[in-house]
Every structure is written in C-alpha cells, then in structure tokens.
Amino acid sequence: xxxxxxxxxxxxxxxxxxxxxxFSCLAGFLWILTSATDFKLFTDNHLDQAFALKYVxxxxxxxxxxxxxxxxxxxxxxNLSYYSGIYSKRQxxxxxxxxxxxxxxxxxxxxxxxxxxxxxxxxxLKDNEPRKxxxxxxEALNYSGKILLNLLNNVxxxxxxxxxxxxx
Numbered sequence: 346x347x348x349x350x351x352x353x354x355x356x357x358x359x360x361x362x363x364x365x366x367x368f369s370c371l372a373g374f375l376w377i378l379t380s381a382t383d384f385k386l387f388t389d390n391h392l393d394q395a396f397a398l399k400y401v402x403x404x405x406x407x408x409x410x411x412x413x414x415x416x417x418x419x420x421x422x423x424n425l426s427y428y429s430g431i432y433s434k435r436q437x438x439x440x441x442x443x444x445x446x447x448x449x450x451x452x453x454x455x456x457x458x459x460x461x462x463x464x465x466x467x468x469x470l471k472d473n474e475p476r477k478x479x480x481x482x483x484e485a486l487n488y489s490g491k492i493l494l495n496l497l498n499n500v501x502x503x504x505x506x507x508x509x510x511x512x513x
Contacts, residue, residue: 449501452501453501456497457494457498460490460493463486463490464487467483467486468487470483471483
C-alpha cells in the first residue's frame with residue numbers, strides 16, 4: 346500500500362495528498378492491529394489457503410491495479426484540461442498582441458499620411474504668395490499640423506516600444 350501511495354503523495358495535488366496520507370496511515374494501522382491480534386481481528390475462522398490463492402489474492406491485486414489505473418487516468422485528464430486551458434489563454438494573448446500590432450500599423454499609416462499631406466499643402470500654399478489675411482492662417486495650419494504630427498509620432502512610437510519590451 347505504501348509503495349502505491351508514495352508516488353501519489355509526492356506528485357498529487359495539495360488536497361489529494363492529505364487523503365493519500367490518511368488512507369496510507371489507516372492501512373498501516375489496520376495491518377499493525379491485525380498482526381498484533383495474530384490475524385484474528387475480524388474473525389476466528391482461518392481462510393483456506395487454496396481459496397485465497399485462487400480468488401482473494403487475484404481479486405485484491407486486480408482491484409488495487411484498477412484503482413491505480415483509474416487514478417492515473419484521472420490525473421492525466423486533469424492535467425490535460427489544465428494545460429489546454431493554458432494553451433488557449435496563451436493563444437488568446439498572442440491573438441490580442443497581433444490585433445494591437447495591426448491596429449498600430451493601420452493607425453500609423455491612416456493618421457500620419459493625411460497629416461503629412463496637410464503640412465505639405467500648407468507649405469505649398471505659403472509658397473504661392475498668399476494674401477496678407479491668409480498668411481497667419483497658413484502658418485497656424487502648418488504649425489498645428491507639425492505639433493499634431495509630433496504628438497502622434499511620440500504616442501505611436503511610445504506604444505510600439507512598450508509593445509516590444511513589455512508585451513502589452
């Protein structure tokens with residue numbers, strides 16, 4: 346019983362370790378008690394040796410082996426469900442990271458391109474000899490576009506750097 350219980354004590358989950366220890370100790374206690382009463386703890390009748398060899402021992406070995414196999418399948422099933430959950434969470438994290446990267450790439454292109462066009466067109470307007478009342482507006486447009494592009498570059502670059510180093 347102890348040889349069967351020892352691997353389960355070492356490799357079982359926390360809650361089950363206590364059950365294995367208790368049942369192993371119970372089996373040991375009953376064995377000591379039976380031995381102390383000269384194997385007459387429960388009955389005074391002796392078991393026929395031929396009957397024990399033919400029926401009792403094989404049934405006892407088969408039931409013990411069956412219990413061990415059932416326990417191993419149970420632990421394998423628990424481990425499989427646990428690791429499949431971990432794999433699915435990992436896959437979700439990878440998918441989320443790819444979605445963030447795709448979003449940042451799209452934002453990088455979709456926002457910077459029009460801003461660069463606004464800044465470029467403001468330069469063109471300024472070079473085409475605008476009226477006096479338009480010069481201030483064109484310079485404000487150019488300045489605002491540069492500030493907005495700088496801010497956008499800083500935000501997107503910071504976000505890309507944090508994705509590379511921290512993964513979130």
